[in-house]
Amino acid sequence: MATISFTFFTAILLFSLCNESFALNSIRPSESINSSDGTTLVSNGESFELGFFTPGNSTNRYVGIWYKNIPVQTVVWVANRCSPINDSSGLLMINDTGNLVLLNHNKSVVWSTNSSKEAKKPIVELLDSGNLVLRDEEDGNSENYLWQSFDYPCDNNMPEMKIGQDLRTGFERRLSAWKSWDNPCPGDFTYGIELNAKIHSFPEPMIRRGKVKFYRTGPWIGLRFSGSPDLRPNPVFDYEFVSNDEEVYYTYHLKNKSVISRIVMNQTTLSRQRLTWMEAEQSWKTYNSVPRDYCDNYGLCGANGKCIINENPVCQCLDGFTPKYQEKWSLMDWSGGCVRNVPLSCEDKASDGFVKYSSLKLPDAEHSWVNASMNLKECRAICLSNCTCMAYSNSDIRGDGSGCAMWFSDLLDIRQFSSSGQDLYIRMPASELEKAKSNRTVKRAVIAVAVVIGVVCGMVLVGCYICRRRKITEETERNLMASRNEGQEDDLELPLFSLPTIINATNCFSFNNKLGEGGFGPVYKGMLEGRQEIAVKRLSMCSGQGVNEFMNEVKLIAKLQHRNLVKLFGCCIQGEEKLLVYEYMPNRSLDFFIFDVKQGKILEWSTRFQIICGIARGLLYLHHDSRLRIIHRDLKASNVLLDKEMNPKISDFGLARMFGGDQIEGNTSRVVGTYGYMAPEYAFDGLFSIKSDVFSFGILVLEIISGKRSRGFHYENHGVTLIGHAWTFLKEGRALELIDARLVESDENLPEVLRCIHVGLLCVQQRPVDRPNMSTVVLMLGGESSLPQPKPPGYFMETDCKLEGDHSSSKPQSSSTCDISISVLEPR
Known part of the structure; x- marks a missing residue:
């Protein structure tokens, strides 16, 4: 009886083990992680977990590390980023050479740690920092790693991880964003620390998009990076930047181990973000993101220009410089930068001097030179003696400031902060120095006069100010009224x-x-x-x-x-x-859902139909039921916002026109709107009416049903537009083929979907007179009566019409050209 009970218990235990996934705390040569059984490797403190996963809509399998106790699976590292396994046969194990390897179904090596050092007794562990390490179990020092994942970062910069370079070996640790949300293969958005080829230069973190510089933090100046005045001591993390003859790197350490915070490269938003997990809200919150604003765009103002975010325009030439191409500069094309009013002369370098600029992000360090032992006075003398030296500064702002940094080319990517920036001394010829001195004298005089006037007439000025503000307020109110x-x-x-x-x-x-x-x-x-x-x-x-x-x-x-x-x-x-x-509107705009692979799955047909009917009712109100007839003129997916119940709300009336009485159409010499949504008579002849809004509505209906953008559809379909595609399908009895593949619907909804396709095509007919009014459209959507057959639509094939953005004419153009001000399709 005892034998039977023991056998029965053993059977239950074995059955349980075979039907549930289990976790290891380490991997030794006799152990492995299998893709098919759900086995994982968990850190001792249960902070992180390693195993096989499938991202997003992909069917591929990858080995990755994610947070163990966060319900939203957040992958922070992937082993086989560009070498996925296409089935459930993956096996992660230690091979005969002591390396951790990933094998596929035919036992071929897909990925390996590829360590050159062989361990007598290899063991793989996942640490509570998220670092996967391979070490020799017989080594008394448990931190002597033969290989570690922190040396091969993906898109996440984790606490304790070093981002930078080993100058002895040339080994580099660099972040690279996922190519897309369901493809961890590196995209073109990368972050690392870069050094000039010269021995003595400023190392600085740089974000690149492909090979092009995208954003830089500015060089390290002892307390922070010169372009990151907001990087200060804080209660969440400590940071450290190390630069010596052996290595250069940036790292940070969390002060409170209960806080979960990381830095991630985001290919979608083209930003490097610091994210912190909010337990109460069960979501990641962004606390810092770069680029922060327009001025963070690399080289925005060109050579010898500076960017000031609160100025208009944001780009200005440095004192003593003028725009290289004044006409382009006036049109806010600053890429040409600025050139000196008076060129420097090597023969007359003794008469040169320097103008001090404060609160700057220092220029790109690519053509710089640094000597940490020099003081600022010595730095000035060296720079002045070399006619190719353009500027100098302290390389370290701690204490009274020390170290010398010099630039030997055009000054690029400078921005000015309101405070906390760095001082920069820019070389000027004698004539420009006199102008600068004169300007300073005038400024001091103006300030002195202002102070005297302020003391003598303070109360009068305050009274005038109050009156002036009251007048401005009254004028503002009158403008609105x-x-x-x-x-x-x-x-x-x-x-x-x-x-x-x-x-x-x-x-x-x-x-x-x-x-x-x-x-x-x-x-x-x-x-x-x-x-x-x-x-x-x-x-x-x-x-x-x-x-x-x-x-x-x-x-x-x-x-x-x-x-x-x-x-x-x-x-x-x-x-x-x-x-x-x-x-x-918490659910953003319609285009965020219907054109996104992942978000589109959320929109079932019932929700899409609700959105179509809601937009129709909103237009009906504008065209017929409001006190004045209003033509929107820019109806598109990004101008339809969604509330928390996914109810649509038409927005952005900046281009709208209103009519009184029975007027239903108008004419303009400057066509404005968005290519892909404009009715033919409006795009080519400047004629707009309630029927041009109906045309835009028809485009929207076809986009909502198909999940395809009208704009650009012809590129992949041999010149046939989305409208032409839908009309052809309807005529050939194949209208169901237009439906978004992400819609899995029961048969009873198909008549409703087909009816909406039919109504959409009635709205985009070539001639405005053939299109229904919105009152008829609403009845068609909600009814079951038979519908008339649509006539051929406008834009059946993509034309050779040339679109000239932001160009206006004194009269409407003929159909051979287009005079159109185009709105860019971006999420609002």
């Missing part, structure tokens, strides 16, 4: 927000709060004091749209009330700032 045409009410009842309120709500227009950017400018998420979430649209200084479009949007949307139109809470006009405050 002057929105009425015949029949409009005087009072728009639109709240005016103060600029400090908006700045506080958006965390000073933080890059981390940025939701996207369109033709108008960037859009930021914000939070008002009452916990009201908002979206703030900020008129860009470089925007193709401007004050007229801003006022147009305020006037048009202020009194529009419909569940399928985005709600405007208010606006702010103060100085150069022009801001619109909207309700926040």
Whole structure:
């Protein structure tokens, strides 16, 4: 009886082991991890786990490391990044040479640690830092690694990991983003520490996109990188930069081991982000991201230019320099940079001097030279004696400043901060030094006079200021109230927000709060004091749209009330700032879902149909039910926002036009809108009407059903557009082939899908008179009656029409050319 019980217990135990995955705490030559049985390797503290995984929609299998206790699988390292296994036969084990190897179904080596040092008793362990290590178990020092994954980072910079170079061997540790969200093979977005070929030079971290420089932190100046004034001591992590004759690297250490924080390269957003896990919210939060703003774009202002983010324009030439190509500079093309007003002369170098600039990100260190033992006075003398030396600075700002850095070429990628930057001394000929001295004298005199006037007339100035502000406020209100045409009410009842309120709500227009950017400018998420979430649209200084479009949007949307139109809470006009405050849409815009491989799966047919009907009802309100007839003129997927229930709301009325009475069409000499959505009569002849909005709606319907962009569809389909493709399928009885492959629907929904395709094609017919009104469209979508056969659509084939962005004419153009101001298709 005892024997039977023991056998029964053993059988149950074996059955349990065979049907559940289990974890190892190390791998020895007699152990392995198999792709088919779910075995994993777990660190002693259960912080990290290693095993086989399949990313996203891929069917490939990879060996990776992820956080053990985070419910959202977050992979931080991948072994076989570009060598996936296509089935469940993968085997991870230690081979005869003591290396960790990954084998496929025919026992071929897919990946290996490839260590040149052979261990007597090899063992593989996953540490609580996330570092996978191979060592000799007989070695008394457990930190003598024969190989470690931290030497071969992927897209994540983990705590304790070194990013940099071993100068003795030339070995480099560099981050590289995944090629896409479901393909861990390295993309072209990389981050590492770069050195000039010269022995004495500034090493500095650099992000590249392919071979092109994308962003740099500025060189290390003792306490931080010169272009990272926000890198300061903080309660989350300590950081360290080491540069000597043997190695150069950057690393950081978490102060609190319970905090989970990492740095990741993101190919999708083209940014390097610091992410911290928020347990309460069960999500990763971005606390720092670079590039931070426009001025972080590498070399934006060209040679000898500086970028000041709060100026308009942001690029300015350094003192003593003028734009190399003035015409291009005036058009905000700064790539040509700046040249000296007076060229330097080697023969007259004794009369040269230096102009001091403060609070700068130091220039690109590629053509620099550094001597840590020199002081600033010696640095100046050496630079002055060499006629090719363009500038000098301290190489270390600790204490009173020490070390000497010199530049021997054009000064590139400089930006100016409001504080905490570095001093730079730029070489100038004597004539320019006199101008600089004269300018300083004038500035001092102006300041002195201002102080005297302030003391004598302080109260008067304060009174004048108050009156002036009151006048500006009254003028602003009059501008907003002057929105009425015949029949409009005087009072728009639109709240005016103060600029400090908006700045506080958006965390000073933080890059981390940025939701996207369109033709108008960037859009930021914000939070008002009452916990009201908002979206703030900020008129860009470089925007193709401007004050007229801003006022147009305020006037048009202020009194529009419909569940399928985005709600405007208010606006702010103060100085150069022009801001619109909207309700926040947590699910972003429609294009984020229908054109994305992963997000598209979320949109089942019922949700897509709800969105189609919602957009139709919103347009019906604009065309027929609002007090004035409104033609949107820029209806597209990125201008349809989605609330938390995925209800669509039409947004962005900057290009809209309104009519009174029975007027239903208009004419313009400057066509504005987005290629791929514009009706033919509008694109070619400047004629717009409610039927041009109907055409755009038809495009949207076909995009929602197919999951394909109208714009660019012809490139992959031999010149046939999405419209032409859909019409051909309908005529040949193959309309089902147009449906997005991600839609898995039951048969009862197919008639509804086919009906929507039919309605979409009726909306995109060539002649406006053939297209239905939106009132008819709404009835068609909700009814079951038979529909008329659509006539051939506009843009059946891609034409040779030349699109000239931001070009206007005094009269509408013929159909042989297009005079169009194009809005870029970007997420808002």
